[in-house]
Amino acid sequence: MSVTYRYPRPALAVDCVVFGLDEEDLKVLLIRRGVDPFAGRWALPGGFVRLEETLDEAARRELREEAGIEKVYLEQLYTFGAVDRDPRERVVSVTYYALVKLSEHRVRAATDAREAAWFAIDDLPKLAFDHETIVDKAITRLRGKVRYAPIGFELLPKKFTLTQLQRVYEKVLGYELDKRNFRKKVAATGLLVELDEVEQDVAHRAARLYTFDEKTYRKLEKEGFLFEI
Amino acid sequence: MSVTYRYPRPALAVDCVVFGLDEEDLKVLLIRRGVDPFAGRWALPGGFVRLEETLDEAARRELREEAGIEKVYLEQLYTFGAVDRDPRERVVSVTYYALVKLSEHRVRAATDAREAAWFAIDDLPKLAFDHETIVDKAITRLRGKVRYAPIGFELLPKKFTLTQLQRVYEKVLGYELDKRNFRKKVAATGLLVELDEVEQDVAHRAARLYTFDEKTYRKLEKEGFLFEI
Numbered sequence: 001m002s003v004t005y006r007y008p009r010p011a012l013a014v015d016c017v018v019f020g021l022d023e024e025d026l027k028v029l030l031i032r033r034g035v036d037p038f039a040g041r042w043a044l045p046g047g048f049v050r051l052e053e054t055l056d057e058a059a060r061r062e063l064r065e066e067a068g069i070e071k072v073y074l075e076q077l078y079t080f081g082a083v084d085r086d087p088r089e090r091v092v093s094v095t096y097y098a099l100v101k102l103s104e105h106r107v108r109a110a111t112d113a114r115e116a117a118w119f120a121i122d123d124l125p126k127l128a129f130d131h132e133t134i135v136d137k138a139i140t141r142l143r144g145k146v147r148y149a150p151i152g153f154e155l156l157p158k159k160f161t162l163t164q165l166q167r168v169y170e171k172v173l174g175y176e177l178d179k180r181n182f183r184k185k186v187a188a189t190g191l192l193v194e195l196d197e198v199e200q201d202v203a204h205r206a207a208r209l210y211t212f213d214e215k216t217y218r219k220l221e222k223e224g225f226l227f228e229i
Numbered sequence: 230m231s232v233t234y235r236y237p238r239p240a241l242a243v244d245c246v247v248f249g250l251d252e253e254d255l256k257v258l259l260i261r262r263g264v265d266p267f268a269g270r271w272a273l274p275g276g277f278v279r280l281e282e283t284l285d286e287a288a289r290r291e292l293r294e295e296a297g298i299e300k301v302y303l304e305q306l307y308t309f310g311a312v313d314r315d316p317r318e319r320v321v322s323v324t325y326y327a328l329v330k331l332s333e334h335r336v337r338a339a340t341d342a343r344e345a346a347w348f349a350i351d352d353l354p355k356l357a358f359d360h361e362t363i364v365d366k367a368i369t370r371l372r373g374k375v376r377y378a379p380i381g382f383e384l385l386p387k388k389f390t391l392t393q394l395q396r397v398y399e400k401v402l403g404y405e406l407d408k409r410n411f412r413k414k415v416a417a418t419g420l421l422v423e424l425d426e427v428e429q430d431v432a433h434r435a436a437r438l439y440t441f442d443e444k445t446y447r448k449l450e451k452e453g454f455l456f457e458i
Contacts, residue, residue, distance in 0.1 A: 001237070008232040008280050010241050012321060051237050051319050055310035079308045079323045081284035090280050092241060092323075094308045147453060148377060224376060 010081075010090040014059045015046030015131065017077065017095065017138035018069065020102035021155045025120035026171040027102065028135060030127070031066050032115040037087050038128035042119070044135070046093065059096045067116045072098040073154040078137055085130045097138040099154035122174075146172055148224045150191055150217050161199060161207040162186070185227060190216050239310075239319040243288045244275030244360065246306065246324065246367035247298065249331035250384045254349035255400040256331065257364060259356070260295050261344040266316050267357035271348070273364070275322065288325045296345045301327040302383040307366055314359045326367040328383035351403075375401055377453045379420055379446050390428060390436040391415070414456060419445050 018029040030042040045066040049058040056074065063069040077095040085091065102118065119125065121139060124132070145151060152160075152168050166182050186192060193213050198206035247258040259271040274295040278287040285303065292298040306324040314320065331347065348354065350368060353361070374380060375398060381389075384397050395411050415421060422442050427435035 002233055002235050003237040004231055004233045005240075006231050007277070008230070009238055010278060010280060011234075012239050012241060048236070049239060049310070049321070051239060052312060054312060055308060055321065076307060078305060079284060081278070081323070083281060083283060092278070092284065094310070094321075094323075144453065224373065 010092045011086075012049045013046055013091050013093045014049055014055060014062060015044040015093045015095045015134060016059050016063055016074070017044060017097040017135055018063065018067070018072070018100060019097065019121075019138070019142065019155075020100045020118055021168060021171055022102040022118075025122075027118040027120050028124065029067055029069070030117060030119055030125070032117075033128055034114050041128040042117075042125045043128035044095075044131045045116075046095075049094070055094050056096075059094075063098070066114065069098075069100065072100050074098045077134070077141060080130060080134060082130065093134075095134050095138070097141065099142075099151070101155060101157065103157070142172055143174075147227055150189070150212075150220050150225075150227075153212055153214075153217055159195060159197065159209040159211050161209060163207060165210070189220065189225060189227070191220065239321045240315075241278045242275055242320050242322045243278055243284060243291060244273040244322045244324045244363060245288050245292055245303070246273060246326040246364055247292065247296070247301070247329060248326065248350075248367070248371065248384075249329045249347055250397060250400055251331040251347075254351075256347040256349055257353065258296055258298075259346060259348055259354070261346075262357055263343050270357040271346075271354045272357035273324075273360045274345075275324075278323070284323050285325075288323075292327070295343065298327075298329065301329050303327045306363070306370060309359060309363060311359065322363075324363050324367070326370065328371075328380070330384060330386065332386070371401055372403075376456055379418070379441075379449050379454075379456075382441055382443075382446060388424060388426065388438040388440050390438060392436060394439070418449065418454060418456070420449065 020027045020029065029045060031045050033039055033041050033043050045062050047062045049055060053061065055076070059074060063072065074096050077097045079092060079094045081092045083090060121135070124135065127135070146169060151172065152165060155168050156164060162183055165186065166177060166179065169182070170176055191212055192210045195209045195211055197209045199209060200206070249256045249258065258274060260274050262268055262270050262272050274291050276291045278284060282290065284305070288303060292301065303325050306326045308321060308323045310321045312319060350364070353364065356364070380401065381394060381397050385393060391412055394415065395406060395408065398411070399405055420441055421439045424438045424440055426438045428438060429435070
């Protein structure tokens with residue numbers, strides 16, 4: 001169905017920066033484009049917004065269609081509107097970022113049947129459009145966020161060791177943290193509940209498992225806190 | 230010039246929450262709508278994005294056209310995309326917030342010749358569209374921001390007293406602060422430069438004037454800091 005408007009208007013798209021963490025790296029989900037422009041180039045999952053869906057719904061639909069990813073923590077990032085960001089025509093993109101447990105999201109390129117893969121953030125291929133700028137913005141936002149809101153709920157398994165938690169922060173921040181200092185600061189937040197369990201099936205000495213106090217977590221997430229690391 | 234597209238697309242607008250501070254209140258700039266929908270209702274300055282301008286440029290153009298405001302500190306806030314937020318058709322709005330010195334921005338409804346006025350944030354009239362939600366989001370963002378970035382450069386005159394600075398924080402936060410504690414914390418940031426001058430033409434004992442150390446200000450603005458107030 002084609003449609004006529006009195007004045008020309010930009011096309012409106014959504015694009016998503018999905019972060020996942022594994023043992024080694026903080027990674028970003030990319031989709032290989034099948035069509036021009038930039039055919040064959042890696043890009044963020046995304047697409048055009050439909051009239052009958054909200055922006056959030058469009059982002060979730062694209063993640064589902066392009067990577068089979070559902071039920072993720074999703075937050076609006078920024079809206080990119082450079083006039084020439086798409087060589088075809090004026091396209092404004094509302095971007096989102098999401099955090100997922102990589103272990104639970106081995107991606108499959110879903111209905112759109114394109115290639116999908118995770119890339120370490122310090123080893124990204126050349127991306128289509130202005131998607132490198134969008135990824136940079138998302139990393140900056142995530143790094144800012146760890147200073148005033150808890151992260152980890154979406155990136156860690158339900159039960160985790162303090163070493164795993166520290167690794168989340170190190171991978172997001174991009175540098176190593178002092179173990180003793182980190183543990184002191186985390187303890188001070190009141191976020192952690194020590195479990196009466198240790199790791200199973202590990203070669204090294206089994207470490208204590210923890211979980212998040214969800215009430216405290218949601219409170220800190222909402223009100224913010226000061227985590228100087 | 231009318232134009233035909235293969236698929237229908239949302240219209241794209243920008244709307245701006247302009248904050249200004251005077252002796253009494255934190256205020257927001259509103260424009261009285263001249264046309265339907267919501268004719269006669271107060272609304273945020275804003276309008277449709279043109280194909281040849283960026284989103285930031287659209288926001289600045291609307292502020293200039295609707296309120297004669299130029300050269301303000303402007304930051305993108307959030308993009309609102311509820312399907313039914315405009316009764317005419319689907320309109321997605323990229324919103325901005327701005328901080329201005331009220332004394333320098335006595336508004337005039339400019340080229341569009343509509344009524345423009347400042348309203349205290351705790352005494353707003355009923356607004357058009359979802360503009361109350363947008364104002365709430367802007368206030369929340371501004372209140373969050375004062376905890377990790379300096380504010381004041383855009384809201385205060387070049388030389389100001391510590392009382393004036395404290396008032397900025399109190400008006401933004403919506404509650405009173407302990408004077409001694411506030412001054413201690415501000416001093417600790419290294420933001421202030423004490424001038425060899427005092428207030429002129431005041432009935433009370435003239436207070437010392439300060440200015441911001443711009444280098445420190447820009448650094449804290451960029452890197453963030455922890456200001457627990």
